[in-house]
Amino acid sequence: GAGVSQSPSNKVTEKGKDVELRCDPISGHTALYWYRQSLGQGLEFLIYFQGNSAPDKSGLPSDRFSAERTGGSVSTLTIQRTQQEDSAVYLCASSRDRTMRSQFFGPGTRLTVL
Amino acid sequence: DQQVKQNSPSLSVQEGRISILNCDYTNSMFDYFLWYKKYPAEGPTFLISISSIKDKNEDGRFTVFLNKSAKHLSLHIVPSQPGDSAVYFCAASAGGGATNKLIFGTGTLLAVQP
Numbered sequence: 174g175a176g177v178s179q180s181p182s183n184k185v186t187e188k189g190k191d192v193e194l195r196c197d198p199i200s201g202h203t204a205l206y207w208y209r210q211s212l213g214q215g216l217e218f219l220i221y222f223q224g225n226s227a228p229d230k231s232g233l234p235s236d237r238f239s240a241e242r243t244g245g246s247v248s249t250l251t252i253q254r255t256q257q258e259d260s261a262v263y264l265c266a267s268s269r270d271r272t273m274r275s276q277f278f279g280p281g282t283r284l285t286v287l
Numbered sequence: 288d289q290q291v292k293q294n295s296p297s298l299s300v301q302e303g304r305i306s307i308l309n310c311d312y313t314n315s316m317f318d319y320f321l322w323y324k325k326y327p328a329e330g331p332t333f334l335i336s337i338s339s340i341k342d343k344n345e346d347g348r349f350t351v352f353l354n355k356s357a358k359h360l361s362l363h364i365v366p367s368q369p370g371d372s373a374v375y376f377c378a379a380s381a382g383g384g385a386t387n388k389l390i391f392g393t394g395t396l397l398a399v400q401p
Contacts (some may be wrong), residue, residue, distance in 0.1 A: 177330070206388065213392035215291070215376060216331070229386040264330055266389075273389055274319045274338075274380060278330035 175199075177279035185285045194250045194282045196265030204247050204268045206276060207240060209261040216264060223271050238270055242281060245256050255286045290314045291379050293392035301400050306364040308395050310377030312357065317379040321389065322351060322362045325374045334375075342354070367399045 178197045198205050207219040218232040222242040227274050233239070237255075242248040252259055262283050266276035292311045299307045308322075318339040323331035337344040337351045337360070344351050350363045364371055374396050378389040 177332075204387070208389075208391075213393070215393040216378075216389070218388040221386045221388055229388070231386075232388070254360070259299075268387070271387055274382070275333050275336055276387075277319060277333060277388060278323075279327075280330045
């Protein structure tokens with residue numbers, strides 16, 4: 174597609190429920206990143222996928238967070254047993270490959286945990 | 288520990304004048320720096336970047352300056368336009384690793400007054 178797309182754009186959930194957030198990167202981009210932006214904060218790195226390599230999960234804040242990337246394209250970020258502190262905007266970015274240093278972001282998913 | 292700092296949360300500038308946004312970093316391993324612009328409810332939009340082998344990069348109205356000895360970079364917008372009003376994020380990455388994850392500052396809200 175023309176740009177990175179994410180769905181849903183907004184998600185409201187109750188504490189303790191699981192949520193799935195989806196990212197479609199730019200076509201042909203092999204590198205995919207997840208970030209989140211909490212209120213008043215900068216963007217915080219969560220996880221990175223590059224082709225078929227093992228993902229870099231070093232930014233995931235707890236084991237309730239997981240992500241997968243199927244077929245080297247679409248990625249899903251899953252948050253289990255959501256907590257109020259998980260409320261944030263979750264942003265996905267892609268780049269052509271790891272040599273391309275500039276990343277292009279999607280519109281984000283605003284997650285609110287009540 | 289905030290590795291990328293934007294110490295001015297907001298900046299107000301008259302239309303047609305120069306806007307100067309500043310960013311400081313602490314990690315000497317950073318070798319690539321980027322500026323993103325973000326409108327409310329949208330994802331960050333890539334503006335301009337600079338490699339650590341350069342001290343200046345220009346693209347139209349936007350110029351980024353890098354002072355490695357001071358670990359400081361700045362974004363100049365000349366002339367400023369009302370449509371430039373947005374939050375500007377500075378980001379940095381350290382090459383050579385498996386992940387080109389971006390480390391972001393907390394952003395500066397630019398308001399360009401007509």
